[in-house]
Structures are given as structure tokens and as C-alpha cells.
Amino acid sequence: MRDMTNDTKMLERRLRSLTTGAAAMSKRASAGLGDAAATEGLLDLAYGFTDSPVGRLLVVQSPHGVVRIEFAESIDDALQELAANVSPRLMESNGATGETRRELDEYFDGRRRDFDSPVDLSAVRGFARKVLDATARIPFGSVSTYRDVAGRAGNARAMRAAGNALGSNPVPIVVPCHRVIRTDGSLGGYGGRLDRKVVLLRLEGALQED
């Protein structure tokens, strides 16, 4: 009987050691899961990254288009917020974000002036949405003013509201809020990072180098 017990314990120990390395293998097996999930249409949101002259960018895609672009310092918060407030079915997928990331790369390489990827602005309503729609029509290489986009959104006096709408633009760069400046010609704001606005406007030739 004692032999049997020892035998059982030994067998159980051997069985347990059989799956050594499972943790590392599970990590590798998870790597393609986001792409597979996107292909099967199981994701509400897919995200990916690209590097740019204004730093690392997060690109988030909904089934309807690019829904979010975030700069480096906001990436972690944005991913948490999206998972908590929009959907937990959010995964990294290079496939689902590939088109938008490629267009961003081309834009920063100077090979693209307009973005073809659809934009999903369905989260933005009312006046703010009209401001972003007006902003989306400002051509590459030119600038507009807060007063002008407020006017084209239907209320030329709502310059502050227009500024707020641009400040919470969920898809900067693609919806070019950097092309909106003050009526006096000064650059205005860009989420506390005016240097990025300068980089983008210089890239487009709308602002001369010093």
C-alpha cells in the first residue's frame, strides 16, 4: 500500500512536469490572436502603433473607421478608458490598423497629403462634430482660424467652443486640428504641445522654418 502511494505521488509529479514551458508557449500562441479576432469580426476596437516625428502614436480602429489617435504620453490611459467605457473587446491587431498606420507613415514621409481611411467620429455630437467636420475640409498646406471653423460650424461667435472641440479631437492629424490657428496669426494651442503643431505645419509647408 505504501508503495502504491509513493507510486501515485511520483506519477503525479511526473505528470505536472510534463507541461513545463507552458507559460512561455502560451505567450507565443497569443501573439496572433488579435489579428485572428479582427479577421473573424470579433473585435469592437483594434489598436496598433506607429512611430512618427511627433513621437509614438496609438491608432484605434472601430468597424467604421479610425476612431482614436493618441500621442505617446496618453496611450496607456486611452487604452484603459476605451476598454472600460467603450468595450472590453479591444485587442492589438496589426492587420486591422494596417491601412491607417501605413497612411500615417506616408504622410510623415511626405508622400501623402490626404487620408483615405474612413474616420469614425460617431462619438462626437452637436456643435463639436460640426467643428471637426469643418476642420476635416481644411486642405493640406493651408491653415484656418478658430473664428472661421466656428463660423463654418454654424456660429462664428462660438470661438471658445470651437477651440474646446478641437482640443478634444479624438483623431488628431487625420482630422487636422493643427491647421487651425488664431485670427492674429499666432498658433494657438495644441494640447499643451505646441512643438507638435509646429512640426506638422512645417511638414505641410504651411509654416516656414525659422
Add this chain to the structure above:
Amino acid sequence: MAIAEMTAFRRPKPRVAARGGTPPFERFLEEQRATVYRFLLGTVGPVDADDVFQDTFLAALRAYPNLRDASNLRGWVLAIATRKAIDLGRSRARRPTPVADPDDAADARTAVAELESGGPDLRDPLWTALRGLPPRQRAAVVHRVVLDRSYAEVAGAMACSQETARANVYQGLKRIREILGD
């Protein structure tokens, strides 16, 4: 996702909060993947583990929005993995060629070659012994012995009574001993 949901983008959604803290799917994956893979390695073996692992988590992702109780995510995903492993075991058993044939061994060697060092040792005769078990016994043994789960948990994952779970583990271990003793 419905368009109506997308429009709630920046606003907090009480429905999600009320659902009882379903974590982001990627965090769930990160927390459960090692256990699920360990289970599948033991039940379906190294050649099929990757595919069944992916099937399991895609099924979990499909069901994720309707998950009512997030208090036992491990039990939930292991139950999915168990169904997949048993289904595969049965379909393999119906095939004319036995699982432990030379082709399969060649596949296994290829898989092993792809593995990083520290992976399982496929020359261990225990693999052959495990493969020799009926799928339900194999699943029960891996749950109980490899994952160290209680009989109540094994029964939950296998959708059977605790007595049946206990019997499957007992029969499985006995059979392994017989095969190893041959």
C-alpha cells in the same frame, strides 16, 4: 458593436459597470493564457495545442459581451477549453490512423524543434500514455493532477458530477500506470 454604442464613446457607460467588472479581454487573456495552455498541452498535446488555444480564446471573445458573471473567469475559460479538447480527442479517435502513428511523431518532432528550449520533453513515455486515454479521462487527469483543481472544479469544467469526475481521474491514472507498466 452597434453604432448606438459607439456614440457613447466618451461618456461613462453604467451598463458596463453594472455588469460586474468584466476586465478588458486582453487582461483576461494575459491572466488565463498560461493555465489554458498548460491544460491543452496535457490534453491535446504540443502539436494541436496552439490551434485549440486560439479556438478557445476566440470562442471566449465571442461570448465575452454576454458574460453575466465575471467572478470565475478561469473556470469559465477552462470549461470552454475542455469542450474543445474533448471534441478534438473524439474526432481524432474516429480517424482511421491512430494518433500515435509515425506521421504524428514526425509532426511532434517538428513542433518540438520549433519550441524554445525549456519546452516539454516529447520523448517522455508519459505522453504516449496520456494519449492512450479516452478524451474525458485525459481531461479529468490533467485538470486534477496537472492544474491541481478540486473535484468540484473538475466537475464544473467537464459538466459532470463530482463522482464522475473522481471516477474519470481514478480510471485515467490507473490506465496510465498500466500503459507505463507494459
